[in-house]
Amino acid sequence: MDNCIFCKIINKEIPATKVYESDRVIAFLDINPIEKGHMLIVPKQHWKNLADVKLDTEKEIEIYEELMYIVRVATKAVITTKLADGANILQCNNACAGQTVDHLHFHVIPRYGSELATVPAFNSGAAKYEPNEAQALAEKLSSAIAAIVKDEELL
Ligand code: AMP
Ligand code: ZN
Numbered sequence: 001m002d003n004c005i006f007c008k009i010i011n012k013e014i015p016a017t018k019v020y021e022s023d024r025v026i027a028f029l030d031i032n033p034i035e036k037g038h039m040l041i042v043p044k045q046h047w048k049n050l051a052d053v054k055l056d057t058e059k060e061i062e063i064y065e066e067l068m069y070i071v072r073v074a075t076k077a078v079i080t081t082k083l084a085d086g087a088n089i090l091q092c093n094n095a096c097a098g099q100t101v102d103h104l105h106f107h108v109i110p111r112y113g114s115e116l117a118t119v120p121a122f123n124s125g126a127a128k129y130e131p132n133e134a135q136a137l138a139e140k141l142s143s144a145i146a147a148i149v150k151d152e153e154l155l
Contacts, residue, residue: 001046001103004046004101004102004103005101005103006040006042006046006101006103006105007046007103009026009028009042010026010042010044016028016029017029017134017135017138018138018142019039019074019138019141019142019145020041020070020073020074020142020145020146022066022155023044024043024044024045024062024063024066024067025041025042025043025044025063025066025067025070026042026044027039027040027041027042027070027074027108027145028040028042028138029134029137029138030107032125033109033125033126033127033129034107034109034120034121034122034125034126034127035084035109035110035111035112035120035126035127036110036112036127036129036133036137037078037083037084037110037137037141038107038108038109038110038127039074039107039108039109039141040105040106040107040108041067041070041071041074041105041106041108042067042103042104042105043063043064043066043067043104044063045060045063046103047103047104048102048103048104049092049093049094049099049102049104050091050093050104051093051094052104053104066155067104067106069154069155070145071089071106071108073145073148073149073152074108074141074145075087075089075108076148077141077144077145077148078108078110078141080144080148081140081141081144083110083137083140083141083144084110084111084112085111085112085113085114086110086111087108087109087110087111088107088108088109088111088119088120089106089107089108089109090106090107090109090119090122091105091106091107092122098122
């Protein structure tokens with residue numbers, strides 16, 4: 001899809017700090033993280049949002065299933081590696097709901113600290129990485145995601 005920033009990442013026209021990639025799904029660090037390790041899980045199929053998902057073909061069903069599977073695995077990776085104590089899953093449909101990139105994606109946002117906390121504000125850019133910190137975190141998450149996928153043997 002022309003002028004779609006996530007299609008450009010998928011097509012390697014612009015860089016991203018990846019934590020997972022297959023033929024169907026890509027996941028990378030959010031460039032403006034709410035918390036450190038904030039990931040976006042993205043289908044390689046350009047669907048605008050959940051209302052736009054089509055499940056007419058076997059391929060579309062496989063893409064959607066893997067997308068949802070990697071949302072779970074990325075969340076599990078955050079918690080089992082003890083990167084963070086928990087995580088929020090956030091997902092926006094249309095501008096009125098906060099959608100700024102019109103290519104379906106799920107946010108997996110690590111949450112630090114054990115106290116009851118409110119859901120964080122979108123697009124706050126609250127977290128800032130030290131030099132090389134994002135790459136190191138991405139490598140940790142990427143290894144954990146790959147290990148879970150291998151262990152569960154579902155793909
Ligand atoms: P949403 O508000 O759900 O549409 O979220 C879009 C997200 O995409 C925001 O959190 C942005 O920080 C993030 N984003 C935009 N451009 C990039 C990019 N080039 N690489 C990584 N994340 C991006
Ligand atoms: Zn796209």
